[in-house]
Amino acid sequence: MRLYETHRAAAVIFLVYIAEAHPVDGWQTASNEEEGIRLRQHETFEARCAAARLCAARLGLGIPTLVDGMDDAAAEAFSAWPERIYIVGADGRIAFRGGPGPYEFDPDEASAALERLLMREGAPGRYSPR
Amino acid sequence: MIDPRDQTYIDAQTDPDLKQTVACALARYRRPDRLCVGDGVPPLELPRLDGTGSVRLDGFSPARPLTLIFGSYT
Secondary structure, three states: OHHHHHHOOOOEEEEEEOOOOOOOOOOOOHHHHHOOOOOOOOOOHHHHHHHHHHHHHHHOOOOOEEEOOOOOHHHHHOOOOOOEEEEEOOOOEEEEEOOOOOOOOOHHHHHHHHHHHHHHHOOHHHOOOO | OOOOOOHHHHHHOOOHHHHHHHHHHHHHHOOOOOOOOOOEOOOOEEEEOOOOOEEEOOOOOOOOOEEEEEEOOO
């Protein structure tokens, strides 16, 4: 994902793997069927991790990944299901809240917001990995 | 083509189980946001997929901005 490749040095970026949007035992889509994407909704944390690994492997993602618990606490707290992007500023507060996917999921918009935040909060060199 | 976010999309489903599933999914999709710009990050701790521990989402500032991309394969 370009957002990650562009900003990985200046920002901490995580993919947060949450409950499936279109599992085969739920609202399976024709496009997923055509692409051979057939995943059941996770019933265990291990199944969620397996789905996350499959996703990363098939899509060639190299983004550090966190996994939401089976209580969906992160997805619920951030109103993030089925997909969404948030950016947290250096003050620990939410600086950008993207729209809910798939219709309003816009990595380019998030990337531009992150660039503005980095410019506002200081030179990228100010930020250093912990 | 009917927008899946429209009630007409739900109404068009002929399978009762799928109709219920779609209705529940769209109800979840439409729930009001819990967080706004300017709010603090919830004190959640999530495990890393690679098994190297966990991350507190509210533990990154002020070192670098934190970007969270929520999603799934499907």
